[in-house]
Amino acid sequence: DIQMTQSPSSLSASVGDRVTITCRASQSIRSYLNWYQQKPGKAPKLLIYTASSLQSGVPSRFSGSGSGTDFTLTISSLQPEDFATYYCQQSYSNPRTFGQGTKVEIK
């Protein structure tokens, strides 16, 4: 199985801050990396697919980059509705695997 490791596990930030979350794969997954946002009691929501493509309807303050084993999700200016948990997921091979999540909290 491909292991996905996110860092940090949690962070505190203020509205307007630039936030960066990293995800590392245990082997190359090319660009088969997706990012999801999950709010308490809700299903995850797709933000970024294939490492850097913005899902329709997702604000442009979200962006993704990377390939191979190292990936980044960036929120350029954190908004109140962005406080949530973020997961990366590899879709290069089965079994699909997710990172452990990064909880973004209000400072």
Added chain:
Amino acid sequence: QVQLQESGPGLVKPSQTLSLTCTVSGGSISSGSYYWNWIRQPAGKGLEWIGRFYTSGSTNYNPSLKSRVTISVDTSKNQFSLKLSSVTAADTAVYYCAREMGIAASIDYWGQGTLVTVSS
């Protein structure tokens, strides 16, 4: 707009079989290049992929659960189902059904999730 809705018992006894159904609306389950997935999330923990089937009929399962999992489809009802046998307390989780885009291989539609508790 595609919508997915999980249904099934919220309480299952240890050693029994967990059975859930996902009803898809807004699109046919047998058309397009989509994979139909089951994913679960224990309370306060991360996401675990259970398995999926493709419209061609092929299935993929997580090896950690493969011996206990069956995913099947009923195209006449536009539904797909999950069966997980010999459950224990460790199988207590919110279970999600979800659609994976074939080309981008990302999950673009999720059900709201259903909590299944394994307890006697």
